[in-house]
Amino acid sequence: MAPLSEAKQLETLLELQRDLALEANVEKVLLRITLAATFMLEADRATLYVVDQTRNELWSRALTQGGERGESVLEINEIRLPLDGTSLAADVARTGTLLRIDEPYGDPRFDASVDARTGYRTRSILVVPIDSRDRRRLGVLQAVNHADGPFRSEDERYAVSLATSAGIALEYVQLSEDLAAERLRVVKVAEEERHRLARDLHDGVAQTLANAALGIELAQRRAKQDVPAAMADLEQLRGRLLESQKGLRDILFALRPLVLEDAGLGAAARALAERINGQNGSHVVARRVDADRRFAPEVEAGAFTVIREAANNAIKTGRAAEVSIDVYEDGGAVIAMVEDNGKGFDVASTLQGYASRGSLGLLQMRESARLIGAQLSLDSSPGQGTRVRLVIPFA
Template sequence: MNGEFLEVLKARNLKECLNNFLSSVLKATGADGGSILVVTEEKVKARQGKVPPEVASIIEGWESKVEEKLKGGALVIHGKEPIPIAEVALPSGSGRLYNLPVFSEDKVIGALSLVGGPGYKLAPEARKALLSLLRGLNAVLPLYFKLEAAFKRKEFLEFFFQIGQYLTSTVDLNKLLLDITEIASLVLDAMAACLLLIKEGTDEMVLEVVYGGGSEALHMVKGRIGEGLVGWVAQSGEPVIVNDVQSDPRFNPKVDARTGILARSIICVPLQVKGKTIGVLEAINKRSDDGFDEDDLKILRTIAAHAAVAIENAKLQLSLKEERDRLLRIQEDMRREFARNLHDSTLQYLSAISMGLEHLSRLLEVKPEAVKAEIDALSKMTRQAIREARLLLFELRPLILESQGLIPALRTYVEQLNSTGNFLAHLEVEGLDKPLRREVERNIFSIIQEAVNNVEKHAKAKNVWIKLGVEGDYLTVSVADDGVGFDVKEVLSKYKEKMSLGLLNMQERARAIGAQLSIRSTTKGLGRGTIVSLRIPVSAAFASGEEKE
């Protein structure tokens, strides 16, 4: 008997287990054939041996009744109670039919039927062996249920691991959103699925994509956090299952009117990254009459977890692409700016020097006494060209900034500016008795440089004042001029439209060091001119001991 029971244990799944069990029972009892039914989450049947058609129909009738009773509630057999065995004589003396309950942990979960031919009768020893095998099956079945649950969990995890890999490999945001809703709809067997993203910094939700019925009507519908079931999920960060939406007070009928879909049942989960809700994933109208359940919720939450990470990844990729394109545009702007500055300053002087030299050669022949004055003029022009070139190179790469720091670099910069003669530059420094962080120095210098460049191009100023000091908890930097001034709002709007380099460069460098950038300008009166101001928290501006090293 132990050997027969070991055969039962060798099975790798419930179906194989029942077949092995039935084989052992037929061998132990000498019955001609048999059938076994087990009903848990799924129905599993096994049949072996000789079962005539007319007997098979009787067995199927019994099994159907057992299945119906189990649907109505659990049937219990207490451990001390004998296992009932029903015995039926088949017509015309063609044999006997036996029926027993199959149970697990005192709960009936199915039925076992045995068929014997003419003259067959279940002997006492066979009956004893049958009951022993049945009790053994009772002990084994919970193990198989756990094993099958583990296999299902493994398959579930493998399936969602594959989903996660697929979603995170997609960097096209629009395709990703459509894939997420398609997966949610198909896996949950829902008529439609949709995905809404929260617009950053607002309470507005945008329905980005829909899979299933009514897609065209649904696309780009907007709502607000807290509005309807979807808005409630976005606000609370909690999932929801509603299989009768009309009876739920959170349901907003206006949503149906906007989307064109008559929702009956809804399951909805938040899309969250690091505890922050970035959107909502929703499945609409379960195809089965049972509606959505807790298993559906577990599945949708798993999809949403993968989806949220994938969406953030795709957004980051898109942001990186946009940043790369922006940097390429800036690089091109810088090239054009450098070429324009080179053309307007140094190359103009070099062209004039070249023409002067040609004139000088002719002058030697016709008017030698005028040559000295021409040479003096050309020397002066050459020195100016050198100063312009040095200033241009200094603006591109101020090595003194890296080697000696911000204040020496600004002093050199002011000297270079004053040597050009376009305007008079003044530098005032107060209270900076400690070294600044290198990153802060670089960004301050670039902002001052950009502000001065704007003065040179547009302000028609006679003076520029560069001031650095400490006011309370802030390091303050300002660049002021006495030029013509400008309409700040108008210029800022044009900067946004044209994505111009100058202002963007100052704004981004200010953000990089946690500074506040402001621009004030006046076009009339004695105070006419422009002031570009920068305020940096002292805690972020000055270098620590390690940074000094």
């Protein structure tokens, strides 16, 4: 069987992340992750075990198995493994170290009695720990029998990435309902953004690099007969690479602008204004930017997320807008303000309609403001332009 291409695996991962962002039911999320593990790792079966501290056990919270790899899920009896017993899953749960084993029967940590009981033959196995973000062990994800022999080293990376998603989902279970719903919203916003960035990287830079390699090969061939034509090809290629470099810089800036860490909010606001000025026919200026007070990095990052989203919304509205950005100190706080004279919008009805829309911008602004303990106000009405104001208290 032909191995899955990396593009296909990336696609699966992105698809999964999108689904997770939309799914609030934890059982479904775990099942979805386990199914994705079966498919991406080309495994015959996969099991997601959860640590049950009170009983000192691992129990299978989601498992897939059977021939229709990735598509069929069989509800078989729950598996419970003692945390201090012999099994690869328990070993990984105890040590937190990933295990990739090509010949389990030669490994003392492998418990062959399960195979003996069920008649199943374990040939290769990959087990990764599932941890919370504060490094508590929540479970393990186990994949058994790769389609073509042993698991490969890239399978480890995918398994770790899936375990990270599983960790987020399991953390969610442990929180109280209200708190959990809130957390999930934050995760959604973050996942959505990662998804967007991954897509940009995949469609933009990765594509250009692949095309460039091809273009160089063609130019090399051409050069044998027609050097000037080959030179022209290369010149064109160079132009495309430079463009792509700019695209990559934009993505890096979107991930985290270095200037924010180096010089703070004011400098980052100025860099932003310069970067987006002229886009969509807009005119963006850093008007009153004179606050030089620094905050904790996560506070600055959250505040900048708000400023950037507000500025991007302002230049997106379709009418050539005048946009100004202010960052100044006033009465024990830094005020960050983005104002535009664009077409304005109905804030209340837009915020109410979120469930049915695909966008996340205003929601992300609100979450970011809340997380950093700042107050956000949105003033807008159709025809009146928009003002987004963020008050970040010093303390």
